[in-house]
Amino acid sequence: MKKILNNPADYVDEMLEGMVAAHPEYYAQPVRRVVVRAAGARKGKVGIVSGGGSGHLPIFTGYVGKGLLDACAIGDVFASPSAEQMAEAIRLADGGAGVLRLYGNYGGDVMNFDMAGEMVEMENDIRTTTVLLADDVASAPAAEAQKRRGVAGMVFAYKIAGAHAETGADLDEVTRVGQKAADACRSIGMALTPCTIPQAGKPTFEIGEGEMEMGMGIHGEPGIWRAAIKPADEIADEMIDRLVADQPLGKGDRISILVNSLGATPAEELYILYRHARKRLDAMGVEIVMPLVGRFATSMEMTGATMTIIKLDGELEGLLKAPAECAFWKV
């Protein structure tokens, strides 16, 4: 295991301590493994919370900030936070106007966040709603879209719901817009090498030296096919084809696209992917708004990339472009 760490059992807590220490203007950690905005909850504003396993920086943890999340509960690497941590995140995000739980469709997260919602409703009289991201088209067919996993599309949903909450919209409105953003996202990933969970000490999967896997999940969940590594343009073609097959796009449509590294894949390769994806979208007459290329949702040092398309209307586009600020992303 080639990692820079101390005791693997301290990996998450030391990472969070370092992150909050490096960016005290953005983050505070009033309760273990719950990160909130340094300024705390704003009275009268709808709160937005997320949560999930560690090992995906900046996603979950890092997107707490103005125009984004109010609080986030952090689990062990690739493991759900507890219901109690999630309940704490909700309490800390509450400004008296209710709290949206906005997170990815994973069994443990759903179970714990549902319990957390019941806890805060009973104990603290906080009204909560839920929007689940289920954007990974490789994880289930369109007919069973509710079974799909949530991946990098979450970044768009955080951004859009966060911007709407910032305007003073009420809980039902923020929930409506968050759901609309979630419904407009489609993602697909591909991986070349695995990552290692510090406490396990061995790779999450094995793959041949010359092989890639299309459709693989961010925790190494099996994908659609595994075969010899294809050229970048063919990879981009297949990713675009699969995204467009699930959500048709045509002349005049406006979208944003996120070309995301799973961690080790360098920015250079992301731009090579973006180059071809853009040519394909240009050829369809699709207009790209505010493309994102970089590391937004990772699996530590996994090699690979994901591509997310969000189909925009005027409302989503306006909220996507609204100001937002955290240590990892400024709009």
Added chain:
Amino acid sequence: MKKILNNPADYVDEMLEGMVAAHPEYYAQPVRRVVVRAAGARKGKVGIVSGGGSGHLPIFTGYVGKGLLDACAIGDVFASPSAEQMAEAIRLADGGAGVLRLYGNYGGDVMNFDMAGEMVEMENDIRTTTVLLADDVASAPAAEAQKRRGVAGMVFAYKIAGAHAETGADLDEVTRVGQKAADACRSIGMALTPCTIPQAGKPTFEIGEGEMEMGMGIHGEPGIWRAAIKPADEIADEMIDRLVADQPLGKGDRISILVNSLGATPAEELYILYRHARKRLDAMGVEIVMPLVGRFATSMEMTGATMTIIKLDGELEGLLKAPAECAFWKV
């Protein structure tokens, strides 16, 4: 070679094409492998150019923007741009007030940039000056500091000289401040795994499964020692010790610190390193200003990290905090 690319010979050009296409509000590429600000040179402002090999995003290429560089010449992966490309970068950066060449101390870059300076002086009557970054303390002893290589300290020098040029300072002033920033930087790196140059197709060096190398250069240049991987806190201790041995720090000193991934090392591990580095600096009574943690100067998918400290006075601190904006960094 597990990379997402097409023909390795097209790696650099396709990467640049994708980068400029993704961020047209920041970048243009009017001449092959020369990236300039989208808005072009500002009349009357001192221009700042850099240049170097590809494979280090965002450094070189990405730091073109307001409050940063005006133009950058890009070579093949880990190879110097040609003197003609550098001369083009200088011409495109010239607003009539002269141009500072601000880059890292590598033989090929120095030879070509010196030639480029002579070319534009003769052909275009453009006055140029030079500031060389030589911040890597592992690359030569303090007594031969002029032999040291330039690494991530360049990010601080770009930022500070760029902010000064933006205020309307003249060429001698921008050069003085750029040199002062360069002189105040000390860096050290450590690596766990190599990267692969696309056209070579094999790793730049070999290293054992359980081994790390302290002091390794960003192109795999040999370091100070190679041994079993140490805990993160011990690695941070040694890096801080070596930086402080070269540039003493004490109570009341103000610094900035950059904890930088060489590419594959995830943000989580950088924060674990930062956590301990900060404790050490706190214990010395040193004040940290605007710490930077992330990927600023990489070697594609190399695993490892670098640490840079810049010792600040009021002038450097003010310029470091001044606004700047490119696709990879907003201050």
